[in-house]
Amino acid sequence: MDLVWGVVALTVATLTVLLAVRRFVMVGSQLVFSRYVAVGGLVAFSAYRDDSDSPGAYRVRFEVGGPGVFHNVTVQLFGVSETGGEQRPAVRHTMAAGDTPIEWTFRHPAEVAERAWVMVTWVRPYLQGVESEALAQWLPTGRLYEWRWYSETTRYVRTVTRFIARRSPVPLGASMRELPLYGRWRRTSSNTSADLLGPAATPPPTS
Incomplete structure (x- = not known):
């Protein structure tokens, strides 16, 4: 037991030092990072059932607006073995405001x-690199989710937590032993095509 607590204390001390060093580096590099600006942009995404023309038809629409440029835009269908005989859309290597949805x-x-x-x-420039982003919608409920990556610090903390949970002699629960390390899905909402027009819509x- 003393060994376990020793490992925990060493881990906490190491984490504290790393956080302090990381903060110092970020402050010292403020002038460097100020040269990079995260490129913005808006998306309008919808997936819904439409029986007006054909029973069992589902329509998907994705378009972008704003100053951002989206790269490698891919639409995929999961949870079924086939796509009802329809080929899924080809990958858009670049997509920006004004492009065909x-x-x-x-x-x-x-x-x-x-x-x-x-x-x-899709992939977009972010600070000095790039970052992948995603939206996912359940067809039966219409619930929309966005993928959120954890920060580097959060990943480290979750890695240490999962490491301790898997080696602790005291059961800490399956959720901690299988703690996701990189990111999670979060409920969200999407813009519409009218939102991309701003007040023009x-x-x-009248008075």
Whole structure:
């Protein structure tokens, strides 16, 4: 038991030192990082059932607006073995405001679509590098999620926590032993095509 507590104390001390060093480096590099600006941009994403033309049809639409440029934009369908005979959209190597939206229609019975979700992934410049981003929507519920990467510090803390949980003689729960290290899905909402137009989509008051 003394060995376990010794490992815990050493881990906490190491984490404290690393956080202090990281903060010092960030402050010292402020002038360097100020040269980099995260490129913005908006997206409008929707996936819904539309029986007006064909029973069991689902329509997916993805478009972008704002100053950002999206790279390697990919639309994928998960949870089903096939796409109802429809080829999924080709990868858009670059996509920016004014580009033609990605539109995709596929067909599946409702009982099959209950297990399916649609995901859009892309890559954008972020600070001095690039970062992948994603949106995913469950077809039966319409719930939309965005992928959020953990920061470097959070990843380190979660790695240490999972390491201790897996080696502790006291059971700490399966959730801590299998703690995700890199990121998580978070509930979100999407803009619409009208939102990308700004106030142009809303008339002013008449009085």
